[in-house]
Amino acid sequence: MFVACIDIGGTFTDLLLHRKGADLEIHKVPTTPGMFERGFIDALAAAASAHGMTLAGFLAKTDMIVHGTTVSTNALVEGKVAPTGLICNAGHPDILTLRESPRKRAFNIKIDFPPPYIHRNRTCEVRGRIDAMGGEVMPLAEEDVRAAARHFKACGVEAVAVCLLWSIVNPAHERRVREILAEELPGLPVTLSHELNPIPREYRRTISTAINASLHPIVSDYVGRLTAALKESGYDGELLIANCVGGMMPPEEIVGRPIYSVMSGPTLAPIAAINLTRADDVIVVDMGGTTFDVSALRNRHLVVTPEATFGMEMLGIPKIDVRSVGAGGGSIAWVDPGGLLRVGPHSASAVPGPACYGRGGTEPTVTDANVVLGIIDPDYFLGGRIKLDRGKAEAAIGKTAKALGIGLVEAAYAIYSTANHNMIGAIEDITVNEGIDPRDSYVVSGGGATACHIGDMARILGIKSFMIPRFAAGLSAYGGLISDIRWEETGTLNTTDRHFDLAGVNRLLADLRKRGAAFLKRSGVAGKAQRFELAFQGRYLYQSWDIEVPFETPKGKLVKGDLARLVTAFHTQHERIYTIKDEGDTVEFTTWKVRAIGDTGGAARRGAAITRQRGKPKPKGKRKIYLGKGYRDIPVFEGAALGAGAKLAGPAVVEQPTTTILLLDRQDATVDARGNLLVEMK
Template identity: 60%
Template structure:
């Protein structure tokens, strides 16, 4: 027997999905180990080995592939625990990271402290030398100045270096020479060059990406080395792939070259899973874990890629799948402020000590504690009964909120529950309503161990009419990793316009990009029949300040003059979709070009193998449980169904609970669920809708 494995490290639990050679998938969980993530990685493999009745080494030796979504770099950035970085810029441009792009602030933010630059000014050095926008050397590089800057960095104790020189995307000779000098003066100190990590004409985005990449490079390298050592010691001899933030996987060698692509990579796997599980064109994906609620929106059955992701006050610099996070997880802590207002999150109990009901020393009231008090979560069946929850500890924790608000314990638990729901609704509105999208027109896919507890009320608030509770909901990101493709993106600057379109230059640029993608395929061992390229350009109307990204078809990487009308129309349509206007008479400028090299894996075959038997006989609940449903409805005795015992076409109607080993789903009144052929619970809201579905 051989196995493919995906491991996704969350804030509270580390998820492990295992697919055997027959296509059967099993899910396992183990507590996350902050500061020693590789230990939690091995711990969950040991749990999986026990689940298969094998010794850990015997199981690990049979693993052919491990795909991994890491939070190491994200945590380092969020917690501001990165390494000390030195930054080298052109003379006269020392304040590039101070000024940023001059974004407009909110109209009512009249008093605002100017944020500190990502690299402090005392660690930012400049050097004489200038290349213009056409790649011509205007001022030669002052090599003595580079060596002087290197000396300053050495005495300042920097652990990594970033270099961002003007127009290095057109002519990188100065940056490349700087890297050679720094290697001589500071051997062993990693150097990130802006034209390599983020080849785009925007100086700030290019430089901030280089600075962020440098600040996490030693951290990611150390983690990967520890992980490889732990796996090799455990008997692993298969292939290890890491998730990236653009919706796919990378070999270790690629991630070591560009560790910035590991930032916020884990959450991008949930929308990848949603794309595979549903054919709906417009999808909202909500992934509620122990620490955060991650939400993304898919349009036209495509990922939305954003160039404007933020880390605190700075842009990430590189494009990534648009996933927004709020502090609304199962471990989010509830508190009452001095004015008597209840808050839930963003502070989290995390994995250590975790919610009070975990019995690991936690005392603060959390969302999970509230769900135990309400009766939604069965304390004796958490993780299939492998982890018993302490109800008394949960009651004691929630009692703190009850006392502060002057209400009963169950009323306090309900207040925590509904507040968490509204926090998540706000996050969904942020990525839909505020982006000009109507959430009512979307299909919701649940991810994370806790989402199905809260989804019913959120759906009613938002006005959605259908949603899915996947069979592997508690490990949706890990499932996305199992079925995701290998991918890499390459960018190049080549300026032309529809007034004087240079088709040959564009084709040459795409040829350069596809050559890089082909080298990537060769290194990753991707077979020829599994290779494909997707292309897009960054364009703007003449005199516009910023560009937008537009996908287009270029068979064989060839662009001809007769393709220009289609390229221009594609730009007009994308501009209208984003900004609600188009200007057909304006000149369209094409600034940069991108290729996405995609190496197809057998994810679709694995997905197709997830078929379950038809329901046989009537649907019978496994029991019932008293659940508090708010001051209006009080306690109700709800039927509890075992998801594992439901076959294809089985139906259930709320109010009820549906349990799996790794999650509990609460269906409200008028919410009607049916099991699909892959074991997912498809839910529609409203009796008329369910009748239409049955017909």
């Protein structure tokens, strides 16, 4: 009867619910840091209560729960990962120290050289060598592996990463290392690089293996607690967990590859956008309580990056390109020693939250500023379920006003504007900095806080049109509700367009497809619900870095005539990313991918059409709002009362239970058939 997606954010936990034969519903509860599974169950209990059911009765009628988790992301950001050991080839213990050599942020002289992800005292070298053709140059010294196991035991490591040279061609040594570790350290999780990330770049393969190993105990423990809590509450249906390649995986699969859960929640937002608009080029923004996330669609394709980073480290795996900045509703405003106003990156989070929440927070936040400005009605937050304290918001903003020597409302507007410009910088990072004019893109605005800010941001950027979805406050949860099971298999085969190894590439693609089909079978996806997408990574000959290019095989496999199409697609993608192409240069293909996709029936969960608007929309009242040039009386509309075809002219406020939408001058809005607000600049 029910299908639910739960996305845990920094401040609120969102649940988007689909009920068979009915419309979608959104429920929000406070996030419970440190015990995320409790907030997860709280969200389900809120949905059960809304239907007049007990939690057990509600779960008995729930077929599937989809989950986007921040557990692994938080562990990496906070450095609270499991102590991990690394086994590498003799002579290569510094791979995590040297990284890829070029200094990041070269002009920032205040950055110290960062320590390696796994320190040298937990890095063990083993003798033995495989060459680039897969031949054994030197047998594996098994006594070195056993000595490493004894050392790891003494160090108290909780997981081991194994990354040996050219294991992607011949994995025999890595597999034997795992066998020995299983004898010496039974039960200890071991990650092998050739299984997790079979690419030729040693640092990226090693860092991804190390991160995966260090997250294994963390994610395994969380998933165990979550599944136990669900079982105790009476749920025995299907649980799927989001990954960072834009889909879902069964819990046992994500436990085996926990690195794929990093930043998994925000990657669901562009999945939602694909289903909300038919535009080719889309910017997707999502402002929550802690961060502002930006992603994009190009030619209706997800943008996948192999350059994903956190702090000074790379993830080493490809993921949907999502850029984040510390600019959420709970972001704290502060004045630096030079007297300049700053907003973020630190957040008041869910506990204690913004000052206006009345939970002990005293620092000024973006949400407090919106309350002072009149944009947010303190009596209508979450549809009136939470009453905000305007007095406490004013007291918090008053500290900023005093530090800046300006009035209270001017300080609130300065915080509002600064937060907007921080978010604009993130948008420009994924557009302007990559040669893309944001004015040529459509914008889908998600997140509970974004709708207060998107009008001003669009005005500054010159964006002509944007959408505020009906369930904007749960955009990522909506993406999870309609998304597919998704996984990708990767293989390395170097070849060029001058001497293209057609037979070898087809053999590799067939093997990758077979492995992808096996994953879908393990996930319970029937053959008719399976489909596959292809991509390769390539570069111009002697170029340092690869780019990813999607392609299709209409005949089921590559034929001789397809090579020109692959080369043209590479030139086009290279020009889009770097603004140049060289059609006379040799193209080198390095890595091949098959994405296995299993249909979960998400197309039936996109939401029902709403009733048509009758007559001209009438405001429920007016509210004084400060927009930088004094207060203005602005009409306020009840979002739930607007029907399809309703038209509004800015300035106006549209209040929904989970978000407040601010339209500015020359911004006209129309409600579409599914209740989304489509905004056009005059």
